[in-house]
Amino acid sequence: MPFLKFLIPELLLSISTFALLLIGVFIKNSFEIVYRLSIILIMLILLIILTSDIENTKIFNDSFTIDNFSIYSKILILLSSFFILLISKQYISDTKNNKFEYPIIILLSVLGMFIMVSSNDLILFYLGLELQSLGLYVLASIDRDNIKSSEAGLKYFILSALASGLLLYGCSLLYGFSGSTNFEEISRNTGNFNIGTIFGMVFVLVGLAFKVSAVPFHMWTPDVYQGAPTSVTAFFSVVPKVAGIVVLIKFMYLPFRGILDQWQYILVFMSIASMILGSVAAMAQTNIKRLMAYSSIGHIGYAIAGIAAGTENGFQSTIVYISIYIAMNLGAFGCIFLMRRGGKYIEEIEELSGSSKNHPLMSLSLLIILFSLAGIPPLAGFFAKFYIFMAVIESEMYTLAIIGLVSTVLSAFYYIRIVKVMYFDSPKKPFEKFKNLKIYGSILISCVFLVSFFLYPSIFNQIISNIVVN
Amino acid sequence: MNFPILSSVTFLPLIGALFIFLTQNDADEKNRGAIYVSLFTSFFNLFIALFLWYSFDNNTSDFQFVEEITWISGLIKYKFGIDGISILFIILTAFITPICIISCINSVKTRLKEFLIALLVLETFMIGVFCSLDLVVFYLFFEAGLIPMFLIIGIWGGPRKVYSAFKFFLFTLLGSVLMLVAIIAIYWTTGTTDVTQIYEIKIPEEHQYLLWLAFFSSFAVKLPMWPVHTWLPDAHVEAPTPGSVVLAAILLKMAGYGFLRFSVGMFPNASEYFTPLIFALSVIAVIYTSLVALMQDDMKKLIAYSSVAHMGFVTMGIFTFNTQGIEGSIYQMISHGLISAALFLSVGVLYDRTNSRLIKSYGGLVHIIPKYSLLFMIFALAALGLPGTSGFIGEFLVLVGTFKVNFLVAIVASIGVILAAAYILWLYKRVVFGKLDNIQLKKIKDINFSEGFNLITLSLMVLFFGFYPEPILETIKVSVDNLISNYNFDVGRKITLK
Numbered sequence: 001m002p003f004l005k006f007l008i009p010e011l012l013l014s015i016s017t018f019a020l021l022l023i024g025v026f027i028k029n030s031f032e033i034v035y036r037l038s039i040i041l042i043m044l045i046l047l048i049i050l051t052s053d054i055e056n057t058k059i060f061n062d063s064f065t066i067d068n069f070s071i072y073s074k075i076l077i078l079l080s081s082f083f084i085l086l087i088s089k090q091y092i093s094d095t096k097n098n099k100f101e102y103p104i105i106i107l108l109s110v111l112g113m114f115i116m117v118s119s120n121d122l123i124l125f126y127l128g129l130e131l132q133s134l135g136l137y138v139l140a141s142i143d144r145d146n147i148k149s150s151e152a153g154l155k156y157f158i159l160s161a162l163a164s165g166l167l168l169y170g171c172s173l174l175y176g177f178s179g180s181t182n183f184e185e186i187s188r189n190t191g192n193f194n195i196g197t198i199f200g201m202v203f204v205l206v207g208l209a210f211k212v213s214a215v216p217f218h219m220w221t222p223d224v225y226q227g228a229p230t231s232v233t234a235f236f237s238v239v240p241k242v243a244g245i246v247v248l249i250k251f252m253y254l255p256f257r258g259i260l261d262q263w264q265y266i267l268v269f270m271s272i273a274s275m276i277l278g279s280v281a282a283m284a285q286t287n288i289k290r291l292m293a294y295s296s297i298g299h300i301g302y303a304i305a306g307i308a309a310g311t312e313n314g315f316q317s318t319i320v321y322i323s324i325y326i327a328m329n330l331g332a333f334g335c336i337f338l339m340r341r342g343g344k345y346i347e348e349i350e351e352l353s354g355s356s357k358n359h360p361l362m363s364l365s366l367l368i369i370l371f372s373l374a375g376i377p378p379l380a381g382f383f384a385k386f387y388i389f390m391a392v393i394e395s396e397m398y399t400l401a402i403i404g405l406v407s408t409v410l411s412a413f414y415y416i417r418i419v420k421v422m423y424f425d426s427p428k429k430p431f432e433k434f435k436n437l438k439i440y441g442s443i444l445i446s447c448v449f450l451v452s453f454f455l456y457p458s459i460f461n462q463i464i465s466n467i468v469v470n
Numbered sequence: 471m472n473f474p475i476l477s478s479v480t481f482l483p484l485i486g487a488l489f490i491f492l493t494q495n496d497a498d499e500k501n502r503g504a505i506y507v508s509l510f511t512s513f514f515n516l517f518i519a520l521f522l523w524y525s526f527d528n529n530t531s532d533f534q535f536v537e538e539i540t541w542i543s544g545l546i547k548y549k550f551g552i553d554g555i556s557i558l559f560i561i562l563t564a565f566i567t568p569i570c571i572i573s574c575i576n577s578v579k580t581r582l583k584e585f586l587i588a589l590l591v592l593e594t595f596m597i598g599v600f601c602s603l604d605l606v607v608f609y610l611f612f613e614a615g616l617i618p619m620f621l622i623i624g625i626w627g628g629p630r631k632v633y634s635a636f637k638f639f640l641f642t643l644l645g646s647v648l649m650l651v652a653i654i655a656i657y658w659t660t661g662t663t664d665v666t667q668i669y670e671i672k673i674p675e676e677h678q679y680l681l682w683l684a685f686f687s688s689f690a691v692k693l694p695m696w697p698v699h700t701w702l703p704d705a706h707v708e709a710p711t712p713g714s715v716v717l718a719a720i721l722l723k724m725a726g727y728g729f730l731r732f733s734v735g736m737f738p739n740a741s742e743y744f745t746p747l748i749f750a751l752s753v754i755a756v757i758y759t760s761l762v763a764l765m766q767d768d769m770k771k772l773i774a775y776s777s778v779a780h781m782g783f784v785t786m787g788i789f790t791f792n793t794q795g796i797e798g799s800i801y802q803m804i805s806h807g808l809i810s811a812a813l814f815l816s817v818g819v820l821y822d823r824t825n826s827r828l829i830k831s832y833g834g835l836v837h838i839i840p841k842y843s844l845l846f847m848i849f850a851l852a853a854l855g856l857p858g859t860s861g862f863i864g865e866f867l868v869l870v871g872t873f874k875v876n877f878l879v880a881i882v883a884s885i886g887v888i889l890a891a892a893y894i895l896w897l898y899k900r901v902v903f904g905k906l907d908n909i910q911l912k913k914i915k916d917i918n919f920s921e922g923f924n925l926i927t928l929s930l931m932v933l934f935f936g937f938y939p940e941p942i943l944e945t946i947k948v949s950v951d952n953l954i955s956n957y958n959f960d961v962g963r964k965i966t967l968k
Contacts, residue, residue, distance in 0.1 A: 371617055458543045
């Protein structure tokens with residue numbers, strides 16, 4: 001079976017996940033060992049993917065693709081899961097969430113995302129999506145004794161199941177009207193205007209928009225982000241977003257390429273609504289996790305703006321955006337994990353008051369990350385937005401560009417409000433000092449990346465320009 | 471490739487800041503080490519800037535010391551280069567920064583190390599603005615300056631610092647994002663963001679108007695022009711003395727420079743079309759803010775409003791498009807950089823001693839601190855444009871240029887000169903002369919060595935350039951002539967240079 005060699009990452013991931021599950025069941029207090037093995041596994045798979053020769057191949061009746069694009073997104077997913085596991089270890093142990101299932105569920109979600117980003121077929125895509133979603137439902141409610149966490153899990157499950165239903169309905173419509181579940185086949189058959197496919201496309205779009213939390217399908221985000229344990233929130237805010245955006249790009253540029261004029265304005269609307277709602281609603285937040293939820297809604301708006309441009313530059317800029325977004329969010333959550341006082345983790349922004357006196361380095365890092373999230377040059381976040389607007393203006397969507405840039409000003413307000421709390425307000429009690437080189441290292445990597453990005457801002461473009469979707 | 475002298479002059483302060491960040495762990499408020507490092511860096515930078523002036527060729531309008539490397543492959547080049555206009559602003563920046571650092575010794579009471587880092591980083595960004603010949607690189611530096619300035623106002627500012635810092639940040643950011651849209655639009659219409667290439671390619675006239683407005687929105691906020699000037703008084707009042715000095719002396723000039731280099735250079739037709747708008751706003755700025763300045767009871771606020779009025783002359787001069795007007799406005803910017811810096815330093819001297827900026831809490835200072843009163847008088851007279859000070863030459867040239875273009879505007883603006891005399895002299899009278907009512911004042915000491923050094927240096931410069939404007943005018947002459955002839959060529963007029 002020659003095609004198996006293309007599946008090594010997925011096969012390895014699924015087999016070792018079940019092995020880990022067995023280890024977890026038969027060894028007592030096995031969180032530590034399962035956690036370490038998962039990190040090693042992630043690194044191993046990363047290594048395998050990086051060293052394998054990339055051939056553009058389609059296997060299983062053209063339903064599974066291995067190309068530069070899926071490889072790149074898998075690397076992003078692995079890297080971000082790796083860092084999330086690294087920085088959230090302490091938090092998981094401190095909040096007594098150190099159940100051995102935790103890393104295993106994360107690995108299963110990652111497997112689901114792998115299938116999603118590689119899928120070239122509606123059925124396979126749906127299976128991958130559901131695998132990752134099931135993992136996420138459990139993760140959201142992993143803190144079983146905490147009523148908020150359970151609520152978050154339940155809320156996410158019900159709403160997400162509804163979205164999955166819509167998505168599945170859309171898929172079946174697509175199949176019915178185009179006669180195939182294969183992306184290329186659908187693309188060939190949607191060339192001629194067909195109301196059924198457009199209906200299907202809208203339903204699929206709704207489902208995907210829910211998964212990436214784009215307005216108006218964002219309602220679950222703030223509650224789930226706030227209710228779930230911070231380690232899970234960190235995972236939510238980064239990894240599923242990558243997979244979701246990648247799949248969104250795939251859908252828009254493969255099966256629905258021919259009906260660009262049909263979906264373009266839906267995406268423009270979602271983009272504008274997400275950007276504005278993300279920045280306006282975040283202004284009044286006092287909980288930093290809730291704020292990060294709205295912030296991620298806003299950022300997804302910018303990412304979608306790139307897709308909405310409908311050009312090659314457009315989706316490339318979206319991939320650049322999401323890559324830089326990962327670096328910023330990882331750093332931000334690294335700093336949130338440092339907010340601990342008396343063994344308890346703190347989520348109120350007010351508690352950061354005057355932290356620049358007591359924790360100068362942490363405050364400086366958060367300052368860099370926040371200015372970058374706000375998109376102020378010369379930090380990486382600026383270039384992310386710059387590429388997006390390059391693509392948007394290339395497509396002559398001036399309204400989208402102007403609204404987008406004005407909403408960066410609005411969003412700058414709530415980012416610099418945190419800077420204000422840290423730097424301008426008088427100091428409160430300091431946080432606990434803890435020596436956790438993993439967190440410090442991750443924050444340092446994030447900040448160095450954000451600050452030095454301007455030295456070589458085309459680094460991602462060069463990687464991504466190799467990526468050809470078709 | 472030659473030695474990248476422009477990049478050195480730009481990034482040297484950043485290296486100094488990094489050095490302080492890494493080596494000076496002393497949280498002590500009297501962190502001498504940090505002061506010495508930053509002084510050394512900034513004086514060395516001033517030295518390089520002066521060397522730049524020395525080796526600068528006055529007889530060509532081409533960009534000199536050009537550095538060019540690919541930055542974003544396929545899109546944007548990192549391009550630096552200077553002409554006669556930008557070199558003066560680089561020198562001004564390099565000259566004002568050490569003065570700010572010296573004034574920190576007296577004015578900054580907490581977190582000295584962080585302040586010096588912010589100041590040096592800011593210097594890098596400011597010099598970068600004047601060096602860059604690529605729109606994206608320019609935008610990068612132009613916007614990046616917001617971060618350190620926001621922190622300077624917010625951390626070391628007065629009681630309403632949060633409000634002022636936010637207002638400063640959001641106003642300027644909002645103005646600038648439209649410029650980013652315009653820059654990207656220029657890229658897609660001309661295929662480049664290299665300024666020198668755009669000068670040659672020329673942007674189609676029908677595109678120019680909207681693009682001009684987008685750039686205008688950014689520069690008008692930054693300059694600031696009436697009616698978007700309201701952030702400036704707040705920012706000035708709350709900022710610490712060195713912050714106000716940088717803000718008034720250099721940050722405002724970035725917008726004036728931007729008008730010259732980008733608005734006039736790239737959009738000549740639109741510039742001509744919008745000249746009445748600029749004249750109207752400038753005249754309102756000159757008259758209205760002068761009247762507002764008359765009524766202020768806070769010294770810093772008064773000087774802030776006077777800055778708006780003085781910058782009104784600058785925009786008026788630029789948009790006359792004749793040699794006198796443009797040379798005058800550049801001269802006015804340089805001289806305002808010196809004078810406003812000196813005035814804010816003078817207010818800072820008083821504020822450090824009594825913790826009050828209110829005019830009514832002073833009076834009769836001449837009896838206690840005569841040296842200070844003398845220096846303050848020089849700057850006050852320079853601010854109102856007395857002949858023999860640098861302030862006179864700038865305003866005079868601008869008015870001469872304006873008279874040639876629009877008689878009415880010039881007449882009304884001249885009234886502004888009288889109003890300037892009124893508010894400055896009244897301020898001086900109330901603060902320095904009169905009876906000594908406030909007993910607290912009797913104890914205060916005259917200026918110390920570092921304050922004296924700053925103020926005397928500045929006063930010598932103000933007087934020198936008041937009597938002998940040649941060095942500046944000679945440097946800018948060819949570049950200004952080139953700018954005007956390009957402009958006239960583009961708007962299809964006969965070239966008349968006299």
